[in-house]
Amino acid sequence: MDLIAVAWPYWHQFFFIIFAAAAIGFGFGVLLSKNVVRMAFYLVLSLGSTAGLFFLAGAEFVGAMQLMIYVGGTLVLLIFGVMLTAQKDFINMDTHTQDWILATIVGGSLLMILLFGAFGAEDWNTPQNLEDAQIQATKEATPIGLALTGIRVDSLGDSKDAVEEGKSGYLMPFIIVSIHLLVVLIGAAYMARTKKLSHATDDKSSRAKLMLFKMEQEPERLEEETYVVTHRGKSALNPLEQSDENE
Amino acid sequence: MAEFVDYILNLDDSWFSYLVGALVAAVLILHVVAVGALLFIWMERKISGRIQDRLGPTRVGGKFGWLQTLADGIKLIAKEDLTPDLADKFLFKIAPYVGLAASYAAFIALPFADGVVGQHVNTAVFFVLAVLGLEVFSVILAGYASGSKWSLFGAMREAAQVVSYEVPLGMCVVVPVLICGTMNLTTIANMQAGYFTNWLVFNDPFTFLTAIIYFTCATAGVNRAPFDLAEAESELVAGFHTEYSGLRWSLFFMAEYSSMFVVSALASILFFGGPHGPIPIADILSFLSIDQLGNPDVQAFDETAGGFFSSVNLQVIIARLLGVGNLLFKGIIGVTVMMWIRWTFPRLRIDQVMTMCLKYCVPLAAVGFLGATAWQALDLPTANSLLGSPRYHHHELWTHGLEHQQGSENASSEASDDETPHAEDKTVKADEVFANTVPVSVVKGGER
Numbered sequence: 001m002d003l004i005a006v007a008w009p010y011w012h013q014f015f016f017i018i019f020a021a022a023a024i025g026f027g028f029g030v031l032l033s034k035n036v037v038r039m040a041f042y043l044v045l046s047l048g049s050t051a052g053l054f055f056l057a058g059a060e061f062v063g064a065m066q067l068m069i070y071v072g073g074t075l076v077l078l079i080f081g082v083m084l085t086a087q088k089d090f091i092n093m094d095t096h097t098q099d100w101i102l103a104t105i106v107g108g109s110l111l112m113i114l115l116f117g118a119f120g121a122e123d124w125n126t127p128q129n130l131e132d133a134q135i136q137a138t139k140e141a142t143p144i145g146l147a148l149t150g151i152r153v154d155s156l157g158d159s160k161d162a163v164e165e166g167k168s169g170y171l172m173p174f175i176i177v178s179i180h181l182l183v184v185l186i187g188a189a190y191m192a193r194t195k196k197l198s199h200a201t202d203d204k205s206s207r208a209k210l211m212l213f214k215m216e217q218e219p220e221r222l223e224e225e226t227y228v229v230t231h232r233g234k235s236a237l238n239p240l241e242q243s244d245e246n247e
Numbered sequence: 248m249a250e251f252v253d254y255i256l257n258l259d260d261s262w263f264s265y266l267v268g269a270l271v272a273a274v275l276i277l278h279v280v281a282v283g284a285l286l287f288i289w290m291e292r293k294i295s296g297r298i299q300d301r302l303g304p305t306r307v308g309g310k311f312g313w314l315q316t317l318a319d320g321i322k323l324i325a326k327e328d329l330t331p332d333l334a335d336k337f338l339f340k341i342a343p344y345v346g347l348a349a350s351y352a353a354f355i356a357l358p359f360a361d362g363v364v365g366q367h368v369n370t371a372v373f374f375v376l377a378v379l380g381l382e383v384f385s386v387i388l389a390g391y392a393s394g395s396k397w398s399l400f401g402a403m404r405e406a407a408q409v410v411s412y413e414v415p416l417g418m419c420v421v422v423p424v425l426i427c428g429t430m431n432l433t434t435i436a437n438m439q440a441g442y443f444t445n446w447l448v449f450n451d452p453f454t455f456l457t458a459i460i461y462f463t464c465a466t467a468g469v470n471r472a473p474f475d476l477a478e479a480e481s482e483l484v485a486g487f488h489t490e491y492s493g494l495r496w497s498l499f500f501m502a503e504y505s506s507m508f509v510v511s512a513l514a515s516i517l518f519f520g521g522p523h524g525p526i527p528i529a530d531i532l533s534f535l536s537i538d539q540l541g542n543p544d545v546q547a548f549d550e551t552a553g554g555f556f557s558s559v560n561l562q563v564i565i566a567r568l569l570g571v572g573n574l575l576f577k578g579i580i581g582v583t584v585m586m587w588i589r590w591t592f593p594r595l596r597i598d599q600v601m602t603m604c605l606k607y608c609v610p611l612a613a614v615g616f617l618g619a620t621a622w623q624a625l626d627l628p629t630a631n632s633l634l635g636s637p638r639y640h641h642h643e644l645w646t647h648g649l650e651h652q653q654g655s656e657n658a659s660s661e662a663s664d665d666e667t668p669h670a671e672d673k674t675v676k677a678d679e680v681f682a683n684t685v686p687v688s689v690v691k692g693g694e695r
Binding site for chain 2: 044067
């Protein structure tokens with residue numbers, strides 16, 4: 001038992017490697033796949049593995065948030081969009097050489113910036129002592145929630161002036177963001193509604209309008225139609241007449 | 248469990264013990280899922296039969312046909328595993344597993360009793376909802392990958408329905424979270440300990456309303472009749488699983504029945520007392536409390552050293568077993584009600600489903616949310632306080648905690664500048680404050 005324990009002293013490491021490998025692998029899957037829906041599926045798995053990394057780090061709230069917002073919400077919308085818009089020509093994406101070159105330049109430079117940022121910050125360096133790497137499993141999301149409602153647990157000792165100026169809580173930015181989102185939602189609903197009003201009308205009224213239009217345009221044809229209907233009605237009532245006509 | 252394996256094998260936080268602990272929990276949960284599906288499918292047949300004035304299965308396995316599902320399973324295994332020509336083969340094959348994995352993963356954070364939980368998650372409510380929301384992926388993937396118009400239409404309906412019903416569902420779930428001041432399902436369940444008047448559904452009229460709307464939206468969320476448009480036989484053949492056969496087809500049903508159980512169990516934890524029965528039998532049996540590990544506080548659940556074996560005590564074991572029994576019983580009752588609804592109500596049309604969600608469920612959920620908030624803010628009496636029994640009042644609890652903490656916070660912030668120990672100090676102090684304030688609020692509740 002000791003041998004196994006020496007090889008992988010901490011279970012965090014073991015699962016970190018699994019989740020990280022899954023995230024990277026499915027990320028490559030997104031890159032290399034040519035089918036749009038499959039790309040979306042790989043993206044789901046990649047983001048899900050990232051959520052797993054968050055759970056491993058003890059950030060349960062952020063992990064669940066990742067699942068809820070990215071994996072659950074955005075990707076359902078993405079798949080909706082892809083499935084409703086992707087027709088024969090777009091369902092398979094053939095990447096040309098120039099696309100690859102451009103993507104490598106942009107993505108590579110972004111990766112370099114991120115790597116410099118990640119390894120440049122001193123606090124983020126790998127812990128010298130492995131015991132530091134152990135995560136406290138009992139941290140709660142309550143301070144974040146309280147801070148969003150205006151009470152910051154970590155700065156309760158602030159002077160009264162700072163509290164009155166509203167510096168201690170995140171209530172103000174939270175409200176601004178939420179009102180902004182509300183405005184966006186109302187705007188989207190308004191735009192969707194105006195579009196709809198111009199096209200669709202009430203069922204009955206449109207049928208009545210169609211009838212009026214027909215009566216104005218082709219009165220003779222309309223009469224013909226009514227004649228046909230009444231004639232058929234008569235014939236249905238009187239089967240003898242029908243048989244006579246046929247002869 | 249991992250701590251227990253560590254203790255037995257004398258390891259120090261090794262990955263091996265964690266893996267063993269996780270496997271034990273996973274296998275136990277797998278049994279809940281599989282045996283649950285076995286039971287629920289038999290129940291569905293039996294209940295539908297009785298409602299339609301038939302007998303249902305009677306022969307397989309002696310009386311009542313209780314082995315009918317097993318016979319069905321053998322038949323399904325023997326069936327050919329078909330894949331249509333037009334299908335996206337990879338996605339077609341993987342879609343059922345995605346759904347089963349999602350509804351299985353929701354069980355991880357679901358506490359069956361105080362401390363009997365796969366993994367203790369502080370934001371368990373949120374986690375369960377987030378994971379259950381992933382189940383729609385399997386339906387969308389199955390619908391797309393089948394290469395059939397019936398499947399695609401079914402998947403589209405399902406996706407639209409689930410996405411829109413998540414809004415009122417989330418609003419309903421917020422109400423117990425708000426009253427209890429935590430997203431921790433274990434804590435929410437423990438706050439409803441005692442007699443059944445302490446259950447949140449009886450807290451005030453608005454929570455009662457919220458509980459009903461939650462159950463309606465949960466029924467729609469797991470795609471059950473009368474909201475089962477995705478598999479409307481009369482118009483869409485079988486919806487998203489038209490092209491599936493054999494074992495893959497049965498995996499969809501396993502996912503459906505297990506997620507039915509998850510939402511019912513979640514309803515029972517949030518509103519109906521969870522693992523606590525209508526009468527606190529475990530408290531009445533407190534004379535059995537034989538303390539073996541020198542732990543005087545038998546009711547307290549130790550979050551950090553959690554797990555079944557952290558405190559071996561007869562009363563605790565009885566309380567936990569009763570809790571598991573209670574929760575399973577309540578979950579099965581919820582599933583039974585869903586079946587009852589399925590076989591008595593006609594299926595809604597797609598526009599009626601959307602009307603139900605947007606015109607009725609969302610406004611009612613909003614009314615319930617605002618009303619419950621106002622009830623807490625105005626400190627109106629709850630059912631329990633009217634009967635004169637004490638109640639944990641958590642609105643007070645949080646504010647008290649913060650007031651106390653303000654005093655202690657100054658000392659700790661001066662003591663250390665480093666980031667991590669600082670945070671640890673805080674959590675410890677918060678717990679102390681939490682423990683101190685409970686008696687205060689109990690006294691206050693008793694006065695009212």
